[in-house]
Amino acid sequence: xxxxxxxxxxxxxxxxxxxxxxKTLIRELNKKFNMVSDYTAHVDMKFDIPGVKMNRxxxxxxxxxxxxxxxRTKGIFFLPKQNPMQNMSAMLLDxxxxxxxxxxxxxxxxxxxxxxxxxxLKNISELILGKFWIDVKNPLVMKTQITTKNNGTIExxxxxxxxxHYTLPxxxxxxxxxxxxxxxxxxxxxxxxxxxxxxxxxxxxxGTIRLIFSNYKINTKFSDNEFTxxxx
Amino acid sequence: xxxxxxxxxxxxxxxxxxxxxxxSFEVKAGDIYGFLGPNGSGKSTTLRMIMSxxxxxxxxxxxxxxSLRDNRHTIMxxxxxxxxxxxxxxxxxxKENISLFASVHQLNYTKKQYEELFELVGLKGRxxxxxKNYSHGMKQRLGLAxxxxxxxxxxxxxxxxxxxxxxxILDLRxxxxxxxxxxGKTILFSSHILSEVQAICTNMIVINKGKTVVQGRVDDLLxxxxxTVKLEVVDPMACNEKLQDTKWMALLESREEKLxxxxxxxxxxxxxxxxxxxxxxxxxRIDYRNQLEDYFxxxxxx
Amino acid sequence: MKEFTAVLRNEMLKTIRRPRTFIGxxxxxxxxxxxxxxxxxxxxxxxSTVTGQFENVFTIQGHILNGNLICYILLQTLIVQMPxxxxxxxxxxxxxxxxxxxxxxxxxxxxxxxxxxxxxxxxGLIYTFLLLVVLGIFALIISRAIFGVxxxxxxxxxxxxxxxxxxxxxxxxxxxxxxxxSLGVVASLGTMLSCMMDNSITPIVTIMxxxxxxxxxxxFDMPTFEMIKPFLFTTHMISWRxxxxxxxxxxxxxxxxxxxxxxxxxxxxxxxxxxxRKDITT
Numbered sequence: 104x105x106x107x108x109x110x111x112x113x114x115x116x117x118x119x120x121x122x123x124x125x126k127t128l129i130r131e132l133n134k135k136f137n138m139v140s141d142y143t144a145h146v147d148m149k150f151d152i153p154g155v156k157m158n159r160x161x162x163x164x165x166x167x168x169x170x171x172x173x174x175r176t177k178g179i180f181f182l183p184k185q186n187p188m189q190n191m192s193a194m195l196l197d198x199x200x201x202x203x204x205x206x207x208x209x210x211x212x213x214x215x216x217x218x219x220x221x222x223x224l225k226n227i228s229e230l231i232l233g234k235f236w237i238d239v240k241n242p243l244v245m246k247t248q249i250t251t252k253n254n255g256t257i258e259x260x261x262x263x264x265x266x267x268h269y270t271l272p273x274x275x276x277x278x279x280x281x282x283x284x285x286x287x288x289x290x291x292x293x294x295x296x297x298x299x300x301x302x303x304x305x306x307x308x309x310g311t312i313r314l315i316f317s318n319y320k321i322n323t324k325f326s327d328n329e330f331t332x333x334x335x
Numbered sequence: 336x337x338x339x340x341x342x343x344x345x346x347x348x349x350x351x352x353x354x355x356x357x358x359s360f361e362v363k364a365g366d367i368y369g370f371l372g373p374n375g376s377g378k379s380t381t382l383r384m385i386m387s388x389x390x391x392x393x394x395x396x397x398x399x400x401x402s403l404r405d406n407r408h409t410i411m412x413x414x415x416x417x418x419x420x421x422x423x424x425x426x427x428x429x430k431e432n433i434s435l436f437a438s439v440h441q442l443n444y445t446k447k448q449y450e451e452l453f454e455l456v457g458l459k460g461r462x463x464x465x466x467k468n469y470s471h472g473m474k475q476r477l478g479l480a481x482x483x484x485x486x487x488x489x490x491x492x493x494x495x496x497x498x499x500x501x502x503x504i505l506d507l508r509x510x511x512x513x514x515x516x517x518x519g520k521t522i523l524f525s526s527h528i529l530s531e532v533q534a535i536c537t538n539m540i541v542i543n544k545g546k547t548v549v550q551g552r553v554d555d556l557l558x559x560x561x562x563t564v565k566l567e568v569v570d571p572m573a574c575n576e577k578l579q580d581t582k583w584m585a586l587l588e589s590r591e592e593k594l595x596x597x598x599x600x601x602x603x604x605x606x607x608x609x610x611x612x613x614x615x616x617x618x619x620r621i622d623y624r625n626q627l628e629d630y631f632x633x634x635x636x637x
Numbered sequence: 638m639k640e641f642t643a644v645l646r647n648e649m650l651k652t653i654r655r656p657r658t659f660i661g662x663x664x665x666x667x668x669x670x671x672x673x674x675x676x677x678x679x680x681x682x683x684x685s686t687v688t689g690q691f692e693n694v695f696t697i698q699g700h701i702l703n704g705n706l707i708c709y710i711l712l713q714t715l716i717v718q719m720p721x722x723x724x725x726x727x728x729x730x731x732x733x734x735x736x737x738x739x740x741x742x743x744x745x746x747x748x749x750x751x752x753x754x755x756x757x758x759x760x761g762l763i764y765t766f767l768l769l770v771v772l773g774i775f776a777l778i779i780s781r782a783i784f785g786v787x788x789x790x791x792x793x794x795x796x797x798x799x800x801x802x803x804x805x806x807x808x809x810x811x812x813x814x815x816x817x818x819s820l821g822v823v824a825s826l827g828t829m830l831s832c833m834m835d836n837s838i839t840p841i842v843t844i845m846x847x848x849x850x851x852x853x854x855x856x857f858d859m860p861t862f863e864m865i866k867p868f869l870f871t872t873h874m875i876s877w878r879x880x881x882x883x884x885x886x887x888x889x890x891x892x893x894x895x896x897x898x899x900x901x902x903x904x905x906x907x908x909x910x911x912x913x914r915k916d917i918t919t
Contacts, residue, residue: 152695153796154795154796154797155796155797155798155799156796156797156798156799156882156883157797157798157799157883158799158801158804158883160801174698176698176699177787177788177802177803178699178787178788178799178801178802179697179698179699179700179701179787179788179790179799180697180698180699180799181695181696181697181698182695182696182698183694183695183696184692184693184694184695184696186696253693254693254694255693255694279694279695281691281694281695282690282691283796310694349916349918380918383916383917383918386741386744386745387744387745388741388744388745388916388917389916389917389918390914390916407747407749408747408749409747411745411746411747412747414745416745418741418745419738419741420738421742422737422738422739422741422742423739423742424651424654424739425737426654426655426656427650427651427654431650431654432742435647435650435651436742436746438643438646438647439640439643439644439647439746439747439748440746440747441639441640441643481742
């Protein structure tokens with residue numbers, strides 16, 4: 104009897120802590136977003152984009168609320184046009200522009216997550232549908248799937264360890280569907296290579312960009328010049 | 336006297352055309368040789384074989400007693416030549432052209448030496464002009480400078496008078512003679528002008544259709560003792576009758592209708608004319624040529 | 638050796654003093670400056686033809702239009718023109734002298750025909766090297782001065798390869814060496830054809846025709862052509878581009894270099910063999 108009581112108590116306490124209302128979840132999440140007015144961090148980037156070969160590289164991330172974002176490096180790198188690191192907080196913070204519903208629950212990386220669908224209220228919005236896998240216990244976005252009118256669908260998976268109370272991930276894996284980048288033989292003047300099979304180049308493939316963050320510095324109120332200054 | 340050039344049974348064919356046909360001759364060191372032949376006789380091909388510009392198909396070419404094939408480097412140091420016409424780099428000055436040649440011969444000519452050389456060939460003051468501004472005669476003179484720059488033992492000149500004015504021809508004649516007499520150079524001088532060759536050469540080689548026609552000392556070839564005398568008369572029967580039992584009948588080489596051809600010395604001719612005149616034989620024409628002229632005219636006529 | 642040095646020096650003097658020599662330097666300088674000006678003015682638009690196909694999905698961050706990319710584009714453009722410039726000089730090396738009669742001047746010196754043809758070939762190579770030096774100065778150094786240094790976005794038929802700026806100088810060094818080897822083949826082919834012909838136009842036109850035909854064969858992926866492509870030197874002439882691939886196809890590059898080297902050896906050997914036996918009748 105005692106055991107049954109303990110089990111029942113733990114079940115009740117779990118549901119008391121977990122949030123199952125999307126607005127409450129987003130509100131809790133936004134509280135965390137609002138705790139960070141700016142941050143800088145070191146970032147290591149790994150790229151696996153169809154038709155693009157590039158080595159990993161590192162740089163420094165700069166972010167200021169609501170959507171000022173920059174990675175400063177010495178070289179060339181690719182980022183999704185719909186940059187989740189730049190837009191996610193801005194998208195969720197503007198609570199009047201969308202309606203939200205929970206479409207289900209799913210475990211992501213060992214976290215019990217509510218799948219919160221964000222549907223824009225205005226047709227003029229670029230967003231078609233945003234799906235956010237939000238940890239119901241400790242509101243953090245563990246996974247996103249954002250579909251926009253012009254830029255297709257982009258998925259991210261966030262991994263948190265040390266800085267979870269700030270919603271700042273230690274690692275983001277961005278997955279994006281794209282056609283393989285191709286170059287005509289005439290343009291590339293590549294005589295010693297066979298041209299690619301056209302059917303292969305036209306097929307959609309998944310590209311991955313992995314960003315690993317470290318050495319976060321939060322709310323340091325760094326200068327705005329960091330967003331405009333030339334790269335080193 | 337040692338041999339400067341020795342050709343033994345040299346043959347050269349260009350596809351089906353035989354330019355030089357089993358040609359043999361010798362050029363002795365220290366003499367001036369005239370190398371005669373009409374256009375297309377094989378003169379240039381022969382000279383080019385001597386200068387290793389053309390490889391013979393068969394036979395041997397020796398210079399200074401050495402095989403040209405095996406000792407080209409040593410031999411070429413001792414030869415200066417103008418083949419066909421002197422061609423130079425038109426975008427370079429005369430002196431630059433000559434210094435290119437000098438450098439391959441490992442010669443370090445001083446400014447004074449260059450001046451002397453250009454004075455010798457009559458180009459003093461024009462040595463810094465670009466060759467494109469030179470006349471043909473000036474190029475011939477420059478060719479001579481190039482020929483002489485390394486003080487060669489053997490000088491081969493292929494039609495060097497071409498393009499020269501009368502004074503130039505005279506200057507060249509004096510230069511060739513002085514090079515031979517004062518410096519002991521052997522000279523092989525090709526031409527199709529017999530008189531020019533007669534004027535300066537000690538020896539002659541005449542070729543035609545790639546073969547040697549005649550060769551020997553100019554003195555012998557131009558001898559007045561063995562002339563070809565051609566006599567043309569109005570009445571050949573009477574002439575023949577009158578000549579019977581005379582000493583001239585033995586000298587008769589051939590007879591064709593009105594034409595009688597004799598071989599005799601120049602001194603014999605007046606006596607024969609007197610005899611025929613006394614015997615009322617009307618002479619239409621009489622002329623005589625020495626052996627070389629005879630060959631050369633035959634060749635050129637053909 | 639002294640004699641060979643003198644012959645080589647003479648050949649260099651002739652090359653330097655000939656007006657046609659400077660046409661090559663002028664063309665390279667003009668093309669480089671013209672394209673640099675075009676890229677300075679409209680570079681971003683020109684680049685958008687490449688980046689346009691993925692700009693709906695990705696943004697490329699960083700300094701793309703930099704000196705390295707301009708050099709890559711210039712080298713890619715000029716690798717088609719430079720053989721013609723090399724042919725213009727090397728195709729005339731011996732045939733020009735044969736046509737003008739100066740070959741007699743040259744061959745009646747004590748220097749052997751072998752030495753003369755090697756000296757001429759070397760002078761052609763030195764000219765080729767100098768062309769590449771001028772190209773290096775204009776395409777790389779001046780482009781970097783104008784457009785700055787940055788990662789190279791190399792375009793090839795398999796897509797894009799980003800080469801980091803701190804990993805690129807050795808690649809340029811090797812690329813110019815391979816370009817030299819490639820143009821060395823053209824110079825050697827020019828020398829060989831020049832030995833065989835008695836006028837300077839035919840060797841130049843022949844080299845141009847060979848390069849154009851081989852390049853066209855290289856552009857079409859037809860089974861028949863695929864069989865002969867590995868034997869065409871033009872296929873290997875662009876192997877400098879492989880230096881800007883990741884991972885580096887070292888084996889392919891090395892085999893291309895060996896093939897190019899053997900082409901040079903073969904063309905030079907044929908030149909010497911033929912020239913030693915050639916009758917000078919002009």
